[in-house]
Amino acid sequence: MRAVLWSFFGVRKRQSYIDDAGSLNPLAVVVAGVLAGAIFVIVLVLIVHWIVGRASA
Template sequence: MIDNGGEKGGSPRKSSFGQSMRAVFWSFFGVRRRRDLEADAAQLNPLHLIAAALIGAAIFIGVLILVVRAVVG
């Protein structure tokens, strides 16, 4: 028996962490095409997406802190 990650359709999810980072980056701006969104939903690993979102949020907060320090200081 071959385990395909619990998906119906026969093919396992195939994506890299870089693809997840790219999807999260564009999602922060809200500029995703519906076709890309559907492809991401079929291919991206949910754990990669969670990690990429946390990294993206940390970078965003870090940039905000740097901007505030530059303006105030």
């Protein structure tokens, strides 16, 4: 999960990437990426609903 979160952020040391590339299970990375992406989208939708709700009140 840590490797996926660092990739979302976009900052990564080359040596850490090389270490992770050799030791991670590709299926686990895909599952973690989909979960992290879904959580990110849900949080954005909740923030938008909160802001729109406050603006119309």
